[in-house]
Amino acid sequence: MPVVQEELGQRGGWLLWEITESEATLKQEAAACVGNWAEWEEITHAERRRAWLAARRAAVVLAEHMGVTPAPLYKDGFGKPRWPHDDWSVSLTHAGTYAAALMHYRQPSGIDLELIRPKLVPLAPKYLSAEEQQDACDDPTRLCVYWSAKEALYKLHGRRRLSFRTDLHITLPGDLHERGDFRGAYRHETQWEDLEMSYRRIGNYFLTFNAVE
Structure with missing residues (x-):
């Protein structure tokens, strides 16, 4: 199936x-x-x-x-x-x-699917804020969720010229499980738009998306 x-x-x-x-x-x-x-x-x-x-x-x-x-x-x-x-x-x-x-x-x-991979560790400074980097602590699993979530937010926003590091913000829970919710925000002109997002773990992948009702 x-x-x-x-x-x-x-x-x-x-x-x-x-x-x-x-x-x-x-x-x-x-x-x-x-x-x-x-x-x-x-x-x-x-x-x-x-x-x-x-x-x-x-x-x-x-x-x-x-x-x-x-x-x-x-x-x-x-x-x-x-x-x-x-x-x-x-x-x-x-x-x-x-x-x-x-x-x-x-x-x-906005939805995105990403594989957990070590290559996200050296890339982290390019797409995470200092606060997000401190939270991720070079953990490939958390970095995967951050990356996927920002990709999903970028797609949701639907515009170009957004900085993953400064214009997209993710707040993850302390522990990640097979499924869960978190907060995402993106900069829209001079204001921030906040929304509820969700993740699902599928083997070595994470699927992230803005939550459905």
């Missing part, structure tokens, strides 16, 4: 998909959410081609489960995927053998 985890609410939901299908099968099953095949055709790496399709396949299934008719996605001027349905936002992600989709009703969406 490709659906690994799923959470549906009244005003949002997310779905994690395990990529087991062939490229040909995914191409057929993801077609309802593909608005620009040229983007896919430019991908040369076979696994990335499957992952791109799988994220859109996840969006098809999630939309159906939320009672929304799947439709071709298009990218806005900032590269953020959007539905033709103005009331619903969508965000996509993929890593390794997984892909995921998130939908929210009348609010933006």
Whole structure:
């Protein structure tokens, strides 16, 4: 069964998909959410081609489960995927053998999936504030959640020229478990926008997203 985890609410939901299908099968099953095949055709790496399709396949299934008719996605001027349905936002992600989709009703969406890896330790000063670095304490697991959460916030914000270190802020709980909630904030012009976020651990991966209701 490709659906690994799923959470549906009244005003949002997310779905994690395990990529087991062939490229040909995914191409057929993801077609309802593909608005620009040229983007896919430019991908040369076979696994990335499957992952791109799988994220859109996840969006098809999630939309159906939320009672929304799947439709071709298009990218806005900032590269953020959007539905033709103005009331619903969508965000996509993929890593390794997984892909995921998130939908929210009348609010933006941001979701990201990341693998726990040691290379995040030397990169930490580039994407964490001094306070966040002190909290992470070079722990690859905490650094993975920080990185994933900031990626999700960046997607949610939907604009470019945001500094991960100074314009995105994450407050994690003291201990990380298989699932949990935390706070995220992003700088919007001269003010900070605060919101509730969630994480799920899937093996050596962390999935983060703005919480669904």
